[in-house]
Amino acid sequence: MTRAASPDLPAALRAALEARLRGVSRNEAAERAGVISKTYRDGGGSAAISSESDALAYALARMPATYAADIASLNALIDLRPDFAPASLLDVGAGPGTATWATAEVFPSLTSFTLIDANDALRRLALDLAADKGHQISYERGEARALLARAEAADLVVASYVIGEVSEPERTSLADLMWEKTRDTLLVVEPGTPAGYARIIALREQLIAAGAHVAAPCPHDGVCPLQPPDWCHFTQRLQRSRAHKQMKGAEVPFEDERFAYVALTREPVSQRPSRVLAQPAIGKAEVVAKLCTTDGIETARVPRRDKAAYAQARRWRWGDAVT
Template sequence: MDDIEEFIFANYLVDDTKKRDLEDLFYAYQSPALRNTFVDDPGVAALYMLTKGRSIMGVMEKIIRQNLDVFNDVESVVDFGGGPGTFLFALSKFKTLSKYTNVEQSDAFIGVMNVLVEEFLSSSIPHVHVDSISGNYLELESQKIPANDLCVFSYTFCEGDNSLAGLSGLVENSKMFLIIEPGTPSGFNNIIQARDKLIEEGFSAIAPCTASNGFCPLRDSNSDWCHFIERLDRSRVQKHLIKGELGYEDEKYSYLLMSKYPIHSPARLRRSGGDGKRIISRPDITKYSVSFDVCSEKDGHIVVKKRENKGKFKIMKKSIRGDLYSS
């Protein structure tokens, strides 16, 4: 990422106008239903990659690392609203793809992606075939979408005028589906709606859900929603561009990975055998116990008492939302 940072600075002439445009974009992202989030300037698209894109890439890497057994089998990806190819760059740190297609309405983002791919991926990963479909994916006919192992929607449904109505058509040619949204109630609501639709299409959840039978303990909660937090280092440039004082940021995100076909990896089989429930609340830690909620159909609240199991208490004290708990 350091190299990309230097490259973008040298080639997209970062001046104060671009920085202001980026600030406007971040302001628009706060209320996308009311403001224009469309990026038509290559400079802003490139700066996105160093700021928001960098944080999202950190989240993607976390999700990929936690589900590496699944992502290892992915050869072809269609990235709906892929921006500057954030997912391509994240996945390329773990494995080489055969084909990546970005279905993107902004030619500025597609242009930046092509430049970054040429500069940073083509020599190190010569076999990946990267292409793009320019346009609104909501208007795309399903036969124009290449068959793929995985389709991705990352921080796109949160953009103003997107609707989930056509989702079933968009995933027709996909074996797996990944959606990532901001970790807000509205982001989670998009995930739940997508989940309901895809269950109807025969998909089942792989992660983060560990409850069986499509049950979701948080879908009707008034006080919480399924989200996780990834603490990410901020680069010097990032701090400068977003006027951030802290050396890190906590990116809140919600996500869902689904598959049309059963996943047979040994790690999955162990998990579906009951080994590991996702922690879905912030663990409450006292001197005597750690308690938290898990994604489970029954026994959803766990209390680990020090006097009953010192070893487990010590481990669980360090746990965070999103970790797996094994009983």
């Protein structure tokens, strides 16, 4: 069985980020992180990140949760495809290199890392962090579609918290280009909001029509059976370091990152089990779980009298693939 990667930042990455905070006012960095986060929420993307200190503040505040969502999505993928061993990565909208660190953690088979992003401050930080790790990466700065058009195809293409930064027409052409550059698997991760889910579903439908197959989280290639106001999203808990808490102005030692994702493959995955869509209710008499199945949304009720099944269902968690 493939070992799931930890959602917490690798020690080397956390240490590298915090080392760059020495001599920097943490209060000022936290203020900048707050401004940048608001800009993202308001649809401004990375426009507010223009300096080395901006890039560091952003990375300290957002990199841990983004990394956790990327790892959770990758863990779901390798749970279904334990033999997948990509050699090359194309990280679209790479920012400080969060998805690159996550994929390197999950896939030791990776030897080629290509990153693209329009933000020079984030690019410089990503290159510094990669040098600390010893990764040999190629990081091109510029508009995503132009860079994608001339990029080499890769075994694994990742777009993490990116497609929400572009307009709908741009998103459609970007999705086509990303799929064109995907030799094997495309992973797209977005915030776990109704809007983030809607972007994932639109891209999913577009690329299924172009011949893609869903590996995760869906157990089928059909239309999503969820009806508004419901939406498909998952949650990943991560531990907050002291610096992370300072950047977020938080006291709680953990954070729950909600995210939506889809992993699309060139060839259909042979085994696509049902997916747990919310935290199951574990009672003395039964376990009740909301599942997405090949036949649509179902409520599974596993009675305690079925001891083996009940014991198994008690271990189900939100986001798990289950039979």
